[in-house]
Amino acid sequence: MKTPFAIECIQGDIARQDGFDAVVNAANAELQIGGGVAGAIHRTAGPGLAEECRPLAPIHPGQAVITGAHQLPNRYVIHCLGPVYGVDEPADALLADCYRHAIELAEQYGIESLAFPSLSTGAFGYPMAEAARIALATVMKASDGCHQLKQVRFVLFNERDTELHRKTLANLQHHDTHG
16 A cells, blocks of 8 residues: 555654644643643644634544644644553544544645654653554554655654654555555
């Protein structure tokens, strides 16, 4: 199965993805400023983002909602609430739901390029290797129904996580073409 869009993994800042239609926020249930990705996105976007998010909250693990991007260099922010590892079950299905719902929203809004952070792997404690496999496999599978989306980027915090995602992607693509 060849994905209809390009998938890449880079090290960088999710709040500074110039040229991308949308970025994904690793949101909290109340969709407000927090630590990690949510903090970076809200600080860069400015107070208008929290204001637009307020009536959309709360959301539940696996859900995604979309807002404008305010002062970010993008058109949209898709907010996903990933599962807290060991608390929200089934964690793997809820994590996959986040990525699938984000791609569904991207299609619905005509988004051609989408940048994801690694959802649930920070304060929510999801093991990085397992989260990477679920994220990349889900995105590859969800690509089947995509007509708008042309590019997906995973933006990772450090080199170790970036390499892990690149290797996982290569293994999944190899398995797809040779499996």
